[in-house]
Every structure is written in structure tokens, then in C-alpha cells.
Amino acid sequence: MQLDLIIYDTELLTMEGGGVGYLADAALGIKDDKIAVVGNSKEILAEYQACRSIEGKNLLVMPGLIDAHIHTGIALLRGLAQDITGWMEEGLWPFSRQLDQQAREAGTALNIIEAVRNGTTLLADFGSNLEGLVDWHSRIGTRAVLAKTINELDNSSEIVPGKLYPFDREKGEKDLAESLEWLEKEEIPERISFFLGPQAPDMVSRELLKEIYDRAEEHGIGIHMHVAQGKREHLQMKMRYNSRTIPWLNREGLLNSSLNAVHLTEANPEEARLLARSGAGLTVCSGSIGIIDGQVPPLQEFLAVSDRAALGSDQAPGNNCNNMFNEMKLTALFNKIKSQSPLPLPAWKVLRLATIEAAGCLGLEDKIGSLAPGKYADIITIDLKKVSLAPVIRHPLRNLVPNLVYSAQGSEVRDVMVAGNFIYRKGRMVNVNEEEILQQAEREAARIMERVDEESLDRLSPLYQAQREGKL
Amino acid sequence: MQLDLIIYDTELLTMEGGGVGYLADAALGIKDDKIAVVGNSKEILAEYQACRSIEGKNLLVMPGLIDAHIHTGIALLRGLAQDITGWMEEGLWPFSRQLDQQAREAGTALNIIEAVRNGTTLLADFGSNLEGLVDWHSRIGTRAVLAKTINELDNSSEIVPGKLYPFDREKGEKDLAESLEWLEKEEIPERISFFLGPQAPDMVSRELLKEIYDRAEEHGIGIHMHVAQGKREHLQMKMRYNSRTIPWLNREGLLNSSLNAVHLTEANPEEARLLARSGAGLTVCSGSIGIIDGQVPPLQEFLAVSDRAALGSDQAPGNNCNNMFNEMKLTALFNKIKSQSPLPLPAWKVLRLATIEAAGCLGLEDKIGSLAPGKYADIITIDLKKVSLAPVIRHPLRNLVPNLVYSAQGSEVRDVMVAGNFIYRKGRMVNVNEEEILQQAEREAARIMERVDEESLDRLSPLYQAQREGKL
Known part of the structure; x- marks a missing residue:
């Protein structure tokens, strides 16, 4: 077989087997969009011809990192809501209310570039605007599992603390219909796929949630949903169903392997185990939840039952970066601190959560997440x-x-390849002009900021006061 | 006045006042090794001439970061002791026993380069080999506050768990004498100064510790010491003095503003407040202590009484990086998690701990740590x-x-200046050949590893087993 590319005389972390699958004196051969061969460098060089070869002596080659939960559409609001208690209401809303389609798309482009620079090849991107997401992931070249936000809240101003959210079924059905339309569209690259994205169990009615699960099953796709995200959610669930979220989902038959459940900030250990036993995946967002809530979700309890767990960077206004090296490190460290022990979440384990186990959460364990013949060539090289x-x-x-x-900080990543194509090579984006994307992000942020109501900001955000005190 | 350099049309975080001292449309003028003027860009450009000027439109200029506790001499052992309980005995010792002078110096050079790349201008470097430390800080151009380790343990093999350490007074006196000799040496750059470095209150006798404090006072220098570092220390203090560390130091009159007390891993809140009330400084090493012990020291209790606190990266075999951006972030996040709240250690506060407050811990608050006329020009620029x-x-x-x-990860730092001289400029080390230092580190690490006794490694380190299981 004539290969397209061989990376030879290199070291691999294949992530095959139960650990990291380290191989020395190794080579990796790529044909079209797939990995064709993995093994000893001399043997592969003797057996195969390739159009192109790369000497990988000072490189480490490994599967691309997977960000299993991110909202790229709000990236322009990076750094506007830290160190305060009402992150969403006081920090985010005064700004996010002003975001329009164009600003969301500028944020998406910015966030994807940041992800790629830090070795991410797949983003499970969750947002209101599928068109913008499809467009930018297509152009930049990333793999993506996209979910359009489905909820029955017409707008956030209807939310009154302590009262049941008023559901607008028509709004929810419209969101679902729009999500389903995208499954039929042609000319979408194979590397872009879809999940259905109910925002949270408290933000859609039982009936709509069941319909969403039915449609997902029909189409053979998964569900990407925030679960047990916070006290506000549990209050709604209590008022509406007299139950906490995870036991309710279980009772309704909505816990199964199609679900990528995100956060579990407010779940207790028993609920984490219940989720794990159901076969559902868990995605934790350590950086975001650490900054926003000072919480560490019950990942250890989940992992005692199931390996189907992943990491997500969530969003820039909360986290504030979109970098899976950051998430691996914080997940390892936060869990050590939670347990007051150096043992939880060792390095090899968080590396698996960012690669092969994350692939499982997204139903892609046979296609990506490790270096094995037949899998897509989604790989990164690390400059040793x-x-x-x-x-x-x-x-x-x-x-x-x-x-x-x-x-590692992320800047050690030298090259990023998705489906056999380099999308980042020796420090440069291949398919897009990074400078233009950065400039557009700056312009769009400035435009949005002009619209922000400073009076309500002054009333709402403690950061506005901190700024007057010289702390920003 | 004719200035040497003006950075104009820029933004500053001066760290003056109680917050971050942000200035827009600003300029900074430098003459010789000092900051001459800070203020409005137009006014400064109208009033001053300079031999050289830099347009700073897309830069943020701020004081260099201060690493208030690091052992650069063991940097070659990066990444060999994570995710295990006996970090020192099982993880570190099988390797550190083999380190000789040459290997320590190669590690020091490596670690300083890493620090500078990430915006550190001053390292409070603690180690056995002052000659190597002086040499490399001189050559690379960093500011340094050096402390030679003083202890009365002849070698670590004498340590038997549960028994009082056998003190060798002669060894301790020799360490002290060597430390004092360096205070008299000529031809040491002004930017390199010394503290005395008793290793810990359990590793020197009461008599020697008092002598060290007396000598420090005579010479007008400070004390750099690990304090309340771990259970092992408290067991020794209990057996020897029937007291925990901090109350004992207090009783002996050894808590005062000359002390930079490091770690406090095992201190309780009352002990942290006692230290703070004494006027002593506290340096916490969040990354290292998080990885090694899963602990978060009582920094918040200390800060409720005193601002004299700093951050340190500790050492590569524990932390594993030497990057104050990492320390700022981890300190903010670990404290939020400890308190289950987003409020503790806000961004402005950790930025102060890495700059002006750290200067205070090292007795240098009048000389560095903020951008103010008359202070040394120790500055960094951030590429916005x-x-x-x-x-x-x-x-x-x-x-x-x-x-x-x-x-930020650290790679956003574009330039680093110490005492008016650029030591890192647009991504390149100015005074040394980075490639050579990296190659030397690789060679020295390989040489040391050949000496490691694999049998004792097999017996001691759980990581050796993890490697066989494919987890490394």
C-alpha cells in the first residue's frame, strides 16, 4: 500500500490498551483520512512507501485532544465575570444579552483557533447558532459534534428566582425542528456531526425532553445536556417533579448511553454512581466550575463505576481559556485537593479522559481517540x-x-491534523488567516460593548465597583 | 533628563496603590537601571528625550513576576515523582541522591530560562550550591535572592521515621559559615543578594537557629525557611520541644519581619494568623503542594491579618513547572475550591502576591515589585x-x-527586563544560548539516570510499577 504520509523515528502515545500505549522507535502511517499503520519505525519504513515523510525524532505523536463541552459562541465575553457570586445573572447577562449572530460567529472562530493551538482536534460545541458553528468548524478544519440549544424559555428575562420557569412549548419545538433540519443537510463535511442539545432538565418540559430522546434514537445520535448544574436547577426540579435531577431522569428512563451529561456540579456521590451505572457519559468542566462556583464535581465516584468520562472547557467568560492542557491539569489537581491526597486522577488517567474516554462519551470510540489502524488520523505532535x-x-x-x-501549557503543540489534513503546522493555522480572525474578534467585541447598558452593569456587577477601586 | 528608553503609547499595571494601578495612554521611562518616570504618554514624550523608544500599543507593561521560593538545583528531576504518596522518600530520593554539582548547575540554568520565558524577573533560589546559583543568575541576568541550605543532617539516609534526627552541629556550622562567606565576596552583581537558609525548624538545633537569626540581623539580611511543612516536621518538633512549629518559633522569638516562611502546609488557621501578626512573610507553593500533598495552605487566614504574602513554584520534580502564571491561577482556584466560593483570592490579589507583596516578603518593597520612579526597572511586557x-x-x-x-499560560510574555537590561526580547534569551542550555540539561539528566539504582527504584517507587502497567 502506498501511504500519503509516514511520521517515522518518533515516540507515540497511542492511548491503546488501558494506559497511554507508549511506543518508542515508532512510526505512524496515514492514508487518506485514516491511520493505516502504527508500529516499529524500521519495519514500517521497510514495508511501506509514502508520498511524504516527516522525521519525528524530537516529537511526541498522540491523538488530538477532545473538548467534550464548549460554548464557543460566547467567547467574546472572556474575562468579564470572574471572582463574583452571581456569575450568570450579575456577570454574564449584562453582556450576553447584547450578543448577536455576528458577534457569536466572531467568538466561535476565535475560540476554535485557541483550541487548535492547544492541541484540540474535536470540539463538542453547544450553542444557539448552528449555522455559524458549522461554518467555522468547516473552514478551520476541526472535527465537531454540534448541538443546538433547545429550551422552552423564550428569554432569560422571564426567569424569576424561586418561581417555576414559564415554558413556551412552541419555542422548544422550533429549536428541536431546527436541530433536526441540520441532520438532512448536504454538503456538510463528514467530520461534523450532530447531537441534540436540550439545555437542561429544568429548561424543557418532560414531554419535549422525551420527544428529543425519541428523535435522537431514530437518527442514531446522542444527547448533549447540562445535568445537575446548580442549585437553581434542583429548585426547579423539586418544584416541578418533587425530585432531584438525576433520580428523576432515571425514573423517566432518560439515563442511557446516548447521553453526554455535563457538569454534575450539584450531584451527590450516589447520583454520580447512578449516572455511571446507566452507561451515560459524564463531562466535567474543571476550570469553569472551579472559577464560577469553587466546586469539584463527583468525578471520582463516577470513575469508580465507569470510564466513560470526559473533560470540557465550557466557555471563555467563565473559564477563561479553551485549552485541554489546562483542563487535564486542573482536573488532576482539583481532585487531589478534594481528597487531600496525591493519588486521585493520575496523569495517565486525565490524558485518557481528554482522548479515548472522551471519544466514548461522544459515541466515537471506534473512530477516534487513539492511534490505531482504521481510526481517523486526528493527531497532534508535541515539540519535545x-x-x-x-x-x-x-x-x-x-x-x-x-x-x-x-x-505543559499548550504551546508545546507543534502540529494538529484532523482526518489526515494538517490544520495547524509548525505554529501556523493552515486554512484560515488567524490575524483576520483576531481583528474581527476585537472589532466585534468593541461593537457589542458599546451597547452594554452601564447603568444596569453598575447595579448588577460587583466587578464594576472593583474597577472603580483600581482592582481591574 | 536624557532617558535610556521610553516605552510609549502603552498600558501599564503599575501595581501602585492598593489594586493593580492600571494606566492607559501611558509611558514608562528608564534611566540606567531604574525607572525614571511613569505617566501619561503624551506628557512624557513632550518632556523627555530618550536614546531609544519602543511603541507599546499592543503591549501591557507590568512589574516582573517574583518567584519567592524555588529550588532550581533539582530541576533535572522534572516529572519523576507525581501521583504517589511518598513524594520525597519514594519519588525524589532514588534520583536526587545521584545529583552532583554539575547536574545541579545544569538544572539551575534550565529552570531560570523557564522562569524568564514566563515573566519571572526575581527568583528566591534555595539550594546547596551557592556558586552555581550565583554563576547562572549572573549569566542569565535575573535578579536573585539566594539562600544556601543550612541543616545539621549529614545525609538523608540517617533519617529514621519516628526517631529524632541526629544533629551534626559541625555540619550546620559549616553550612552557615559558607553562607556568610558569600556576603563578603566582591564582583557579585548588585541584583544578586542573599538570605540565610535554615532548611526547617526540625533540621537545625535551637542553638544554631538562634545563631543564624543573629548573623542575619548583624548583616541586615533575611531568613528563608520552610515552616510547618509536613507531618514529619511536626513529629520532630513534638518529640524535641513538645510543641508544634509556629508556636515554638514564636516562643523562641524567631517570628519577625526578617522571616520568609515557606509552605505552612500543616499549619492551622490560628498558627497562620500568629505568623501574620508577627510581621513575617508567607510564601505558598500552590502547584507543588497541590500535586505532592493535595493540600491548600491557610493563606486566606494569613491574608485576613497581613498582606505580606508571596507565591513560589518550589521545584520541578514536584510542581512540575516553574511558571508564576501557573502559580497565580492555581492559588486563586485552589482557594476558591477550599472555600467552595468564587470570592477568595480574586485576580487582582494574586497578581499582587506575585509582584509587590512578594517584594515585601523579600525585604525589597522599596526597590522592586511596582512601576514607580526610583525603583529598579524590572519589567515585563505582555503581547496583547x-x-x-x-x-x-x-x-x-x-x-x-x-x-x-x-x-494566560506564560507564553504571552514578550520581553523581560531586569535592572534596565533586556534579558529576554521578543521570544529570545539575550545573554545565553538557550539551545546549549537545553542540550546540557538533556545530557546531564541522561548521565544521572545511568547511576540510578533500578533495584531500589523498583522497591521504592510505585511509578516504576505504573510504567510496567503502561501508564507512563
Whole structure:
């Protein structure tokens, strides 16, 4: 077989087997959009011809990282809502109310570039505007599992604390219909797929939620939903169904392997185990939930039952970065601190949560997440000459994996390939003009900020006061 | 006055006043090794001439970051001791026993480069080999407050768990004498100064510790010491003095403003407040202590009484990186998680802990830590065109400070200047060949690893087993 590309004389973390699948003196061969062969470098070079080959002596090659939950559409609001208690109402809303389609798209482009620079090849992107998401993931070249937000709240101003949300079924049905339309569209790249995205169990009616699950099953796709996200959600569930979220979902038959459940900030250990036993996936957003709530979700309890867990960067106004190296590190460290022990979430485990296990959460375990023949060639290369990884020690104890998790910042990523195509190569975006995207983000942010009502900001955000005090 | 350099049309975080001291449309003028003028760009350009000027439109200029506790000498052991309970005995010792002078120096050079790349201008560097520390800080151009380790333990193999350490007074006196010799040496750059470095209150006798304090007072220098570092220390203090560390230091008159007390991992809230009331400084090493012990020291209790606190990156085999952006972020987040609230350690506060307050811990508050006329020109510039900081929002709410702390990784630093000299400029080390230092680190690490006794490693380190299981 004539290959398109061989990366030879390199080291691999294949993520095959139960650990990290380290291979020395290795090569990886790519044909079309797939990995064709993985193994010993000399043997592969002897057996295969390739149109192009890359010597990988100072590189580490591994599967691309997977961000299993992100809202790229609000990226322009980075850094506007930290260090306050009412993150959403006081921090986010004064700004997010002003976002329009054009601003959301500028944010999406910005956030995807940031993700790619830091080694992310797949984003499970959740937002109101599928058109913008499809467009930018297509143009930049990322793999994406997109979900349009489906909810029955016409707008956030109808939310009155302590009262049941007024549902507008028509709004919810419209969101669902729009989501389903995208399943039929032609000319969408194969690497872009869809989940259905009910916003949260308290934001859609029981009837609509069941309909969403039925439609997802019909189309053989998954459900991407915020679950047990906060006290506000549990208050709604209590008032509406006299139950906490996860037991209610269980009772209604809505916990199963089609579900990628996100957050679990307010879930207790028993609820985490219940979710795990159902076969559903769990995505935790350590950075975002750490900053917004100071919480560490019950990931350890979930992992005691199931490996189907992933990491997500959530969103820039909360997190504030979109970088899976950051999420791996914070997840490992937060869980050590929660348990007051160095043992929970070791480096190899969080690396799996950002690759092969995340693929499982998105129903893609046979297609991506590890370096194995037949899987898509979604790979990244790490520059082992970067000071944060030095010295590289291979014998008697390898330090590559601990340093990837505890020392690397993201800028160690040299190349990013999705489905056999480089989309980032030696520090440069291949398919888009990064400078233009950055400029557009700055322009759009400035335009949106002009619309922000400073009086309500003054009333709402403690940060506005902090700024007057010289703290920003 | 003719200035050497003006950076104009820029934004500053001066860190003057109680917050971050933000100035827009600003300029900074430098003459010799000091900051000569700070203020409005137009006014400064009208009033002053300079040999050289830099347009700072897309830069943020701020004081260099201060790493108030680091052991650069063990940097070659990066990533060899994570995710295990016996970090020091099982993880570190099988390797650190093999380190010799040459390997320590290679580690020091590596670690300083990493620090500078990430915006650190001053390292409070603690180690056994002052000659190597002086040499590399001199050559690279960093400011340094160096402390030679003083202890009365001849070697770590004498430590038997549960027994009093056998003190060797002669060894301790020799360490102290060597420390004092360096105070008399000529031809040491002004930017390099010394503290005395008793390793910990359990590792020197009461008599020697008092002598160290007396010598420090005579010479007008400070004390850099690990305090309340762990259960092992408290067990020794209990056996020797029937007291916990901090109350004992207080009783002995050893808590005062000359002390930079590091860690406090095992201190309780009352002990943290006692330290704070004494006027001593506290340096916390969030990354290192998080990874090694899963602990968050009582920084919040200390800060309720005193601002004299700083951050340290500790060491590469524990942390695993030497990056004050990492420390700022982890300190903010760990404290939020400890308190289950987004409020503790806001962005502006950790930025102060890494700059002006750290200067206070090292007795240098009048010389560095903020941008003010008469202070040394220890400054860094941040490239505001980096995607992790985009978009930069200035009105109605500035997002610069939250994004520096919660999003920046360190690679946003463009230039680093110490005492008026650029030591890192547009991504390149100015005074040393970085490539050579990296190669030397790799060679030295390989040499040391050849000496490691694999049998004892097999017996001691759970990581050796993890490696066989494919987890490294």
C-alpha cells in the first residue's frame, strides 16, 4: 500500500490498551483520512512507501485532544465575570444579552483557533447558532459534534428566582425542528456531526425532553445536556417533579448511553454512581466550575463505576481559556485537593479522559481517540524541545506523561491534523488567516460593548465597583 | 533628563496603590537601571528625550513576576515523582541522591530560562550550591535572592521515621559559615543578594537557629525557611520541644519581619494568623503542594491579618513547572475550591502576591515589585495580540487582569527586563544560548539516570510499577 504520509523515528502515545500505549522507535502511517499503520519505525519504513515523510525524532505523536463541552459562541465575553457570586445573572447577562449572530460567529472562530493551538482536534460545541458553528468548524478544519440549544424559555428575562420557569412549548419545538433540519443537510463535511442539545432538565418540559430522546434514537445520535448544574436547577426540579435531577431522569428512563451529561456540579456521590451505572457519559468542566462556583464535581465516584468520562472547557467568560492542557491539569489537581491526597486522577488517567474516554462519551470510540489502524488520523505532535518538557527522561522512568499533564501549557503543540489534513503546522493555522480572525474578534467585541447598558452593569456587577477601586 | 528608553503609547499595571494601578495612554521611562518616570504618554514624550523608544500599543507593561521560593538545583528531576504518596522518600530520593554539582548547575540554568520565558524577573533560589546559583543568575541576568541550605543532617539516609534526627552541629556550622562567606565576596552583581537558609525548624538545633537569626540581623539580611511543612516536621518538633512549629518559633522569638516562611502546609488557621501578626512573610507553593500533598495552605487566614504574602513554584520534580502564571491561577482556584466560593483570592490579589507583596516578603518593597520612579526597572511586557487574551476589552469593564490570571499560560510574555537590561526580547534569551542550555540539561539528566539504582527504584517507587502497567 502506498501511504500519503509516514511520521517515522518518533515516540507515540497511542492511548491503546488501558494506559497511554507508549511506543518508542515508532512510526505512524496515514492514508487518506485514516491511520493505516502504527508500529516499529524500521519495519514500517521497510514495508511501506509514502508520498511524504516527516522525521519525528524530537516529537511526541498522540491523538488530538477532545473538548467534550464548549460554548464557543460566547467567547467574546472572556474575562468579564470572574471572582463574583452571581456569575450568570450579575456577570454574564449584562453582556450576553447584547450578543448577536455576528458577534457569536466572531467568538466561535476565535475560540476554535485557541483550541487548535492547544492541541484540540474535536470540539463538542453547544450553542444557539448552528449555522455559524458549522461554518467555522468547516473552514478551520476541526472535527465537531454540534448541538443546538433547545429550551422552552423564550428569554432569560422571564426567569424569576424561586418561581417555576414559564415554558413556551412552541419555542422548544422550533429549536428541536431546527436541530433536526441540520441532520438532512448536504454538503456538510463528514467530520461534523450532530447531537441534540436540550439545555437542561429544568429548561424543557418532560414531554419535549422525551420527544428529543425519541428523535435522537431514530437518527442514531446522542444527547448533549447540562445535568445537575446548580442549585437553581434542583429548585426547579423539586418544584416541578418533587425530585432531584438525576433520580428523576432515571425514573423517566432518560439515563442511557446516548447521553453526554455535563457538569454534575450539584450531584451527590450516589447520583454520580447512578449516572455511571446507566452507561451515560459524564463531562466535567474543571476550570469553569472551579472559577464560577469553587466546586469539584463527583468525578471520582463516577470513575469508580465507569470510564466513560470526559473533560470540557465550557466557555471563555467563565473559564477563561479553551485549552485541554489546562483542563487535564486542573482536573488532576482539583481532585487531589478534594481528597487531600496525591493519588486521585493520575496523569495517565486525565490524558485518557481528554482522548479515548472522551471519544466514548461522544459515541466515537471506534473512530477516534487513539492511534490505531482504521481510526481517523486526528493527531497532534508535541515539540519535545520545549523548556517546559525538559529534560525528557526515558530510562529508568519516563517523565513524558506527568510533564504533559503537570507542566505543559499548550504551546508545546507543534502540529494538529484532523482526518489526515494538517490544520495547524509548525505554529501556523493552515486554512484560515488567524490575524483576520483576531481583528474581527476585537472589532466585534468593541461593537457589542458599546451597547452594554452601564447603568444596569453598575447595579448588577460587583466587578464594576472593583474597577472603580483600581482592582481591574 | 536624557532617558535610556521610553516605552510609549502603552498600558501599564503599575501595581501602585492598593489594586493593580492600571494606566492607559501611558509611558514608562528608564534611566540606567531604574525607572525614571511613569505617566501619561503624551506628557512624557513632550518632556523627555530618550536614546531609544519602543511603541507599546499592543503591549501591557507590568512589574516582573517574583518567584519567592524555588529550588532550581533539582530541576533535572522534572516529572519523576507525581501521583504517589511518598513524594520525597519514594519519588525524589532514588534520583536526587545521584545529583552532583554539575547536574545541579545544569538544572539551575534550565529552570531560570523557564522562569524568564514566563515573566519571572526575581527568583528566591534555595539550594546547596551557592556558586552555581550565583554563576547562572549572573549569566542569565535575573535578579536573585539566594539562600544556601543550612541543616545539621549529614545525609538523608540517617533519617529514621519516628526517631529524632541526629544533629551534626559541625555540619550546620559549616553550612552557615559558607553562607556568610558569600556576603563578603566582591564582583557579585548588585541584583544578586542573599538570605540565610535554615532548611526547617526540625533540621537545625535551637542553638544554631538562634545563631543564624543573629548573623542575619548583624548583616541586615533575611531568613528563608520552610515552616510547618509536613507531618514529619511536626513529629520532630513534638518529640524535641513538645510543641508544634509556629508556636515554638514564636516562643523562641524567631517570628519577625526578617522571616520568609515557606509552605505552612500543616499549619492551622490560628498558627497562620500568629505568623501574620508577627510581621513575617508567607510564601505558598500552590502547584507543588497541590500535586505532592493535595493540600491548600491557610493563606486566606494569613491574608485576613497581613498582606505580606508571596507565591513560589518550589521545584520541578514536584510542581512540575516553574511558571508564576501557573502559580497565580492555581492559588486563586485552589482557594476558591477550599472555600467552595468564587470570592477568595480574586485576580487582582494574586497578581499582587506575585509582584509587590512578594517584594515585601523579600525585604525589597522599596526597590522592586511596582512601576514607580526610583525603583529598579524590572519589567515585563505582555503581547496583547495572543489569542488567550483576546478580545482585549477596556470599556465598560476591563478584562485584562482576569485574563492574565485565569487564561494566560506564560507564553504571552514578550520581553523581560531586569535592572534596565533586556534579558529576554521578543521570544529570545539575550545573554545565553538557550539551545546549549537545553542540550546540557538533556545530557546531564541522561548521565544521572545511568547511576540510578533500578533495584531500589523498583522497591521504592510505585511509578516504576505504573510504567510496567503502561501508564507512563
